[in-house]
Amino acid sequence: MEFDVQHMIELWPEITKAFGQTLYMIGISLSVAIIIGLPLGILLFVTDKGLFLENRFVKSTFGFVVNMVRSIPFIILLVALFPLTQIIVGTTVGPLAASVALSVAAIPFFARIVETSLREIDKGVIEAAVAVGATPWMIIKDVLLPEAKSSIVQGITLTIISLVAYSAMAGIIGGGGIGDLAIRFGYYRYDDTIMIVTVVILIILVQLIQQIGDWTSKAIDKR
Amino acid sequence: MIHIKNLSKVYKTKKGTVSGVDNVSLTINEGEIFGIVGYSGAGKSSLIRCMNLLEQPTSGEIEVNGLDLTKLSGEKLRKARLKMGMIFQHFHLISQKTVGENIAFALKAANTPGKRINERVEELLEMVSLSDKKDVFPAQLSGGQKQRVGIARALANNPSVLLCDEATSALDPNTTLSILRLLKKINREFNITIVLITHEMNVVKEICDRMAVMQDGKVVEHGEVYDIFSDPQTELTKEFITSVVSFDVPKPILDACTGRILKVLFRGDVAGEGVITDTVQQFNIKGNFLHGSIEYIQERPLGLFLMELKGTDDDIYQAISYMEKRGARVEVIENGI
Numbered sequence: 001m002e003f004d005v006q007h008m009i010e011l012w013p014e015i016t017k018a019f020g021q022t023l024y025m026i027g028i029s030l031s032v033a034i035i036i037g038l039p040l041g042i043l044l045f046v047t048d049k050g051l052f053l054e055n056r057f058v059k060s061t062f063g064f065v066v067n068m069v070r071s072i073p074f075i076i077l078l079v080a081l082f083p084l085t086q087i088i089v090g091t092t093v094g095p096l097a098a099s100v101a102l103s104v105a106a107i108p109f110f111a112r113i114v115e116t117s118l119r120e121i122d123k124g125v126i127e128a129a130v131a132v133g134a135t136p137w138m139i140i141k142d143v144l145l146p147e148a149k150s151s152i153v154q155g156i157t158l159t160i161i162s163l164v165a166y167s168a169m170a171g172i173i174g175g176g177g178i179g180d181l182a183i184r185f186g187y188y189r190y191d192d193t194i195m196i197v198t199v200v201i202l203i204i205l206v207q208l209i210q211q212i213g214d215w216t217s218k219a220i221d222k223r
Numbered sequence: 224m225i226h227i228k229n230l231s232k233v234y235k236t237k238k239g240t241v242s243g244v245d246n247v248s249l250t251i252n253e254g255e256i257f258g259i260v261g262y263s264g265a266g267k268s269s270l271i272r273c274m275n276l277l278e279q280p281t282s283g284e285i286e287v288n289g290l291d292l293t294k295l296s297g298e299k300l301r302k303a304r305l306k307m308g309m310i311f312q313h314f315h316l317i318s319q320k321t322v323g324e325n326i327a328f329a330l331k332a333a334n335t336p337g338k339r340i341n342e343r344v345e346e347l348l349e350m351v352s353l354s355d356k357k358d359v360f361p362a363q364l365s366g367g368q369k370q371r372v373g374i375a376r377a378l379a380n381n382p383s384v385l386l387c388d389e390a391t392s393a394l395d396p397n398t399t400l401s402i403l404r405l406l407k408k409i410n411r412e413f414n415i416t417i418v419l420i421t422h423e424m425n426v427v428k429e430i431c432d433r434m435a436v437m438q439d440g441k442v443v444e445h446g447e448v449y450d451i452f453s454d455p456q457t458e459l460t461k462e463f464i465t466s467v468v469s470f471d472v473p474k475p476i477l478d479a480c481t482g483r484i485l486k487v488l489f490r491g492d493v494a495g496e497g498v499i500t501d502t503v504q505q506f507n508i509k510g511n512f513l514h515g516s517i518e519y520i521q522e523r524p525l526g527l528f529l530m531e532l533k534g535t536d537d538d539i540y541q542a543i544s545y546m547e548k549r550g551a552r553v554e555v556i557e558n559g560i
Binding site for chain 2: 129
């Protein structure tokens with residue numbers, strides 16, 4: 001194994017482009033995961049037994065769909081979603097196309113994380129809000145989300161890091177990204193330099209995300 | 224004001240059904256402080272939680288302000304709850320919101336206009352003596368202060384009823400006393416009916432007008448606190464009273480007594496009349512106090528004394544009837560006639 005600085009400088013534009021693609025895919029899929037996954041996670045929680053919007057039908061239906069999507073291996077999901085991707089972004093290749101599959105995988109993942117975060121809230125606090133005569137919307141907005149926000153931020157951190165890993169597979173449909181670069185150059189072409197550079201970038205990226213996540217989660221917690 | 228009729232709550236568990244509340248009927252009058260005592264598992268917590276339908280009763284009715292709550296659901300139930308405050312053993316404040324925001328939350332539930340919310344929060348904080356804590360988070364408060372915030376939140380929408388679920392059980396004795404005084408003040412000033420459940424008889428003695436004793440989901444005894452303290456009917460009630468008014472005399476001392484040992488109980492004004500002094504002076508007997516105290520319940524004295532009387536059987540018999548004539552209740556508990 002040898003490290004060729006010259007080679008790295010040559011391929012540097014390639015690396016920065018891949019880095020940009022990774023951020024692009026994660027940005028899109030994370031946003032979609034939060035926009036759809038957060039309400040879905042809340043729905044899974046508040047329709048649970050003994051809670052203020054208890055609804056067995058809704059709970060089991062959405063729970064089933066979430067489990068189903070989560071059980072499909074990502075590679076298969078990526079290909080199986082081609083028709084949907086075609087409709088949404090008009091193509092089945094490139095980072096934007098890969099973002100569709102990443103989003104679909106991230107939504108149920110994040111929804112379960114939100115549900116778990118909400119479950120950690122002291123039931124008594126929710127009960128006190130019910131006793132005070134608060135509306136379900138008020139309880140969600142002023143009790144559930146504030147009480148779980150620190151834990152949800154941890155969940156977002158976890159989701160981003162999972163997305164970094166998943167996005168490496170996006171190379172299969174020409175999604176690009178750092179992980180893809182590592183596979184194409186480092187793995188298939190035995191290009192040690194690129195392998196090392198990309199892995200180092202990924203390590204730094206993940207460490208940074210985790211640090212920022214931990215710090216934010218702590219900073220917003222008033223307990 | 225609160226009428227509970229044949230209320231039952233049955234819990235379904237994996238092992239079968241457990242009866243939490245078993246056919247309880249109670250009437251709680253407007254403006255009174257009503258205490259429900261019982262050991263853990265007696266069903267008192269289920270009962271109070273049924274009163275605002277935090278728990279759905281299995282059968283029976285709960286009428287509050289003329290409205291049968293068991294017939295309500297959704298928006299109507301929510302509206303009814305606005306008029307019933309509740310405080311909890313572990314306070315249950317929103318930890319990520321300030322004291323002011325916690326109280327404002329209750330006001331928002333009643334659609335209070337924004338400007339009025341601020342005024343009302345200030346008013347409530349002043350009432351519970353926490354005006355300087357408006358922008359503080361619950362984690363920075365002591366237990367007693369948290370409960371005060373709980374009280375302010377519960378009273379935000381001027382409820383007619385305040386339910387207290389073991390509200391002082393997590394607090395130290397001094398803090399308990401200050402919270403009880405606050406509850407009493409609220410009760411007197413705003414004529415709010417207070418229902419509290421507790422396992423501490425002291426709490427009942429301190430502030431309640433009437434009380435009920437629960438065991439195995441049933442109310443075994445209820446009435447005026449003073450009457451129950453002076454004349455408990457069931458063993459369980461006696462046990463609870465012992466926790467406040469205890470008459471344990473060391474056995475060697477009892478064994479050393481040669482006379483008759485009497486338990487003398489004075490109710491109300493009699494307690495202050497010096498009946499015992501008169502008795503000892505009038506009859507040819509010698510009295511010897513072993514134990515004694517005067518408890519004030521609802522500001523009425525209740526005197527309980529354990530004493531040894533020495534003299535002839537006849538003199539003692541006469542002394543006892545004299546004391547009874549003066550309004551005392553006498554019980555010979557050892558070496559009896």
